[in-house]
Amino acid sequence: MAEPLHEQLRRALEGRIHAGDLAPGARLPTEKELCEQYGVSRPTAQRALNDLAKAGLAVRHRRHGSFVADSVRRFNLLNFVVPETAGKGVPGRHEVVSARVVRAADAVHPLPGAEPDAAVIELVRRKLDLLERVQSVEKHVVQFAAAPDLLDQELEELVTLGHLRARGVEVDTVRLYLDPVVLDERDARLLDSTPGTPTLLRRRELRVPDGTVIEVVKTLVRPGTAEFFVELPGSAV
Structure with missing residues (x-):
C-alpha cells in the first residue's frame, strides 16, 4: 500500500x-x-x-x-493516553530487546493485582530516532489472558493500547504517572547514557471496568532529550 x-x-x-x-x-x-x-x-x-x-x-x-524545534523534543502527555495519537509518537523505529511470556513474579516490573504465578507478557523495546539515536526504553507487562496473541504481532510497530482495543478489550481508564529516577547500569547501557544520571520515568496503567490492571508500561527517557507538557483548549479550563 x-x-x-x-x-x-x-x-x-x-x-x-x-x-x-x-x-x-x-x-x-x-x-x-x-x-x-x-x-x-x-x-x-x-x-x-x-x-x-x-x-x-x-x-x-x-x-x-x-x-x-530545538534539539530537545517536546511532547503533550495527553497523546500517550489516546490510541489515535499514541501510535504516532517520535519518528523513528522500535528495536525489540526481549519478548517473552513469564510468571508475574518474574516480570521486569509488577502488574498490580496479578497473582505471582499468573502468566504475563513481558516486552522490552528501545525507541530510536531517524538518526538511530536511542530516545527511550519501554518495558511492557501485559496480562496474558487479555492478549494471548500479542507476541505474534509485528512488535517493532505494535501499539499495545490500540491492539487491546482491537481485540475488544474494554479499557475503562488510562492512568499516567511521572516519576524522577536515577539510571542503574543496565538501563544506562540500553539508553547509551551514564549510570547515576537523573531522568524521567513515565508509567502508564490500563484498567478495565472492574478495576483490574491489564497492562503497565514503564518508559525511561534518555536524559536531556525531551520535555513533557499538558496542553488543554481554553474551553476546558
Whole structure:
C-alpha cells in the first residue's frame, strides 16, 4: 500500500531537518509554499506540519508560521493516553530487546493485582530516532489472558493500547504517572547514557471496568532529550 501523501511530505521535511538543511529555529515553508513546492493540497500540507509538531520536531504559531524545534523534543502527555495519537509518537523505529511470556513474579516490573504465578507478557523495546539515536526504553507487562496473541504481532510497530482495543478489550481508564529516577547500569547501557544520571520515568496503567490492571508500561527517557507538557483548549479550563 502506498504511503499517504501527508506522510511522504512529513518524511521529506524530517529529512531536511535531520540533514541540517532546516536548522533549529528555522522557519518551515508555509502551507501555501508546500502546496506549490510538492504539488499537494492544502489539507495535506496542513496535516504534515501538524504531525511534525505532534512529533516534537516543529513549533506552530498562529499568524507567525511554523518553525523547527530545538534539539530537545517536546511532547503533550495527553497523546500517550489516546490510541489515535499514541501510535504516532517520535519518528523513528522500535528495536525489540526481549519478548517473552513469564510468571508475574518474574516480570521486569509488577502488574498490580496479578497473582505471582499468573502468566504475563513481558516486552522490552528501545525507541530510536531517524538518526538511530536511542530516545527511550519501554518495558511492557501485559496480562496474558487479555492478549494471548500479542507476541505474534509485528512488535517493532505494535501499539499495545490500540491492539487491546482491537481485540475488544474494554479499557475503562488510562492512568499516567511521572516519576524522577536515577539510571542503574543496565538501563544506562540500553539508553547509551551514564549510570547515576537523573531522568524521567513515565508509567502508564490500563484498567478495565472492574478495576483490574491489564497492562503497565514503564518508559525511561534518555536524559536531556525531551520535555513533557499538558496542553488543554481554553474551553476546558
